[in-house]
Amino acid sequence: MNTQRRVTAKDVARRAGVSQSTVSYVLNDTPNQTISDDTKKRVRLAAEELNYMPSAAARTLRRGTSDTVLVIIRDAQIGEILAQILEGVVHTLDPHGLNVIYRRQRPGKSALDLCHELMPAAVANFAALTKDEIGRIQEWNIPVLSISFDDTAPTDAGDTVILAQTAIGRTHVAHLHEQGHTRIAYAAPDIRDVEDYDTWRLTGVRDECVTRGLPRPPVIHTPYNLDGGMEAAREILALDPPVTAISAFNDEVATILLAAFHRLNVPIPERLSIIGVDDLPLSPFTYPSLTTINIHAYDIGTHVAQLVLRTVRPDLNLPAPPPVGELTLITRDSVSAPVSPPGHAE
Amino acid sequence: MNTQRRVTAKDVARRAGVSQSTVSYVLNDTPNQTISDDTKKRVRLAAEELNYMPSAAARTLRRGTSDTVLVIIRDAQIGEILAQILEGVVHTLDPHGLNVIYRRQRPGKSALDLCHELMPAAVANFAALTKDEIGRIQEWNIPVLSISFDDTAPTDAGDTVILAQTAIGRTHVAHLHEQGHTRIAYAAPDIRDVEDYDTWRLTGVRDECVTRGLPRPPVIHTPYNLDGGMEAAREILALDPPVTAISAFNDEVATILLAAFHRLNVPIPERLSIIGVDDLPLSPFTYPSLTTINIHAYDIGTHVAQLVLRTVRPDLNLPAPPPVGELTLITRDSVSAPVSPPGHAE
DNA sequence: CTGTTAGCGCTTTCAT
């Protein structure tokens, strides 16, 4: 367990009988350098034999930029979906030698400090930075690539992947309306963290209701526990005029309501249709199985990562990812045509 | 958007009218250095005014170790539980200025390379490294703190937090047996990734059955889809001699089986009791609600992080975390006394 | 109590 001396480029150079700079050229495939094949071979062999590993710190210091990509996440609870997005990012960046660090955007300490400390190759912003903060980071020549929830703004700059939050709400209403529902409630989460997503989605629901001439949807808050869920379920049943369908903020809210209605002996989807968002791994296994929207979280992750790669490795000539994330409606059994009012059956 | 020149310690020194080394001493609170309060004040003021941020790369290069903690995870799918553990680690390390990088242990590229590149302050090993690999990393004076699944080995070194996988299996059997069940099946996942966890848990189940003189539990594999789940459920019903309870690998498997039995009109827990592991956010909302074991994943994360802190910041004199993670049995409605055989009711 | 100085290991310009 004795400390080992580090094998440096100098050692490799000595062993290969070349200068240190040549080692650097060979190992980094530096363009515009003409080096004989024989020299290259010797250097690579020496590096191999000595088990040489370059020091990231020295490289960063010299180059002024590291091989790190800083992912900045808003201070929300990291659940299944965020984990999936992160997975996509890591899987895409890993093969290119880019290490991912993730940081919650906390009220106190600014992400800017960390940027200047780490000198990341790029920042991946998960809807956590303000325009101003982004500008300040870019002043240091650190590119910022973002996931945005705002699908109402134009898609121009090529530095943003949009996770279309309002489109989700609109898709909910569109699907329910096409099934024949006209009176729809919105089930909001009762958690501060997700306020933003919630606002976007509710906006989408409202907009689409307006577009289709449907009444403004009432909003019911659903706590994340069974008693609270039962309470919310009763509130929904007591709505006057009654609703026949529920657009749920996400699959968790939908699952809780499903559980509550089951215990209240309210038949789903006969009495009420419910649609969720996220298509969680267990959503096919609720009773009834949950109709939902798959937001392709993993793909969203790979897409921002592709934006990062296009910026830090322009030589790769990678194609641009689609600017807006795809949404896939997953029709299962929690949504049907309404049975009480005279709707058109499917 | 023009590039800014970096503010260095030299600039601060000039501004404060002191030498660069003094700046370093003041800003790092270097012990054994006597510096007048006035000088300290001047230096801090200058740093503040110039908005000085030290370069992590230079510090790492000089010190030979960075402010990074490398978390190494086996190449399993990162789900809710892994995310919770990671959360615990990040939340604990963040306030101390330690940045977390996480890396999947992939077959190809070794984690050792990354260690030598990054020179992390420590490595947090999520049951992903072999003894040999750990030894090799420690040769470079990089401490390795681990989460281990092996609760059969002694707890001596103070560098390991144990997530007691076999104890989980044993707790399952103990609880079911105490409810009066004697014939128990084990529901395994049908996923390669989790093979290891699975093996440990099954071992625990088997051991406890032996201890209690119960028959060796049959193992049924449960694919993660409804058809596969129904198939598995039918297999369980067809078991001869019949079982009255199921120890499920985790809450996902348990939920899938619950869904399958529901669709087969098999009453749970009357016909079969089911117990899971993980206490997922949605487990209270299955039907019937799922009896399970909370493994306190977040706490496991904070505990390894505490081991890390104790090693890299011994000056903090932090207390040692408990060596073995707590397990909490969460009794809900999916387990009851068996009704068909003459068992003792609760 | 404070300053001088010598690197940490790498990349890149310039010279040969």
Added chain:
DNA sequence: ATGAAAGCGCTAACAG
């Protein structure tokens, strides 16, 4: 086609 040398920004040993 290859080498010499300068320095990135910081820390710590040592000298005053």
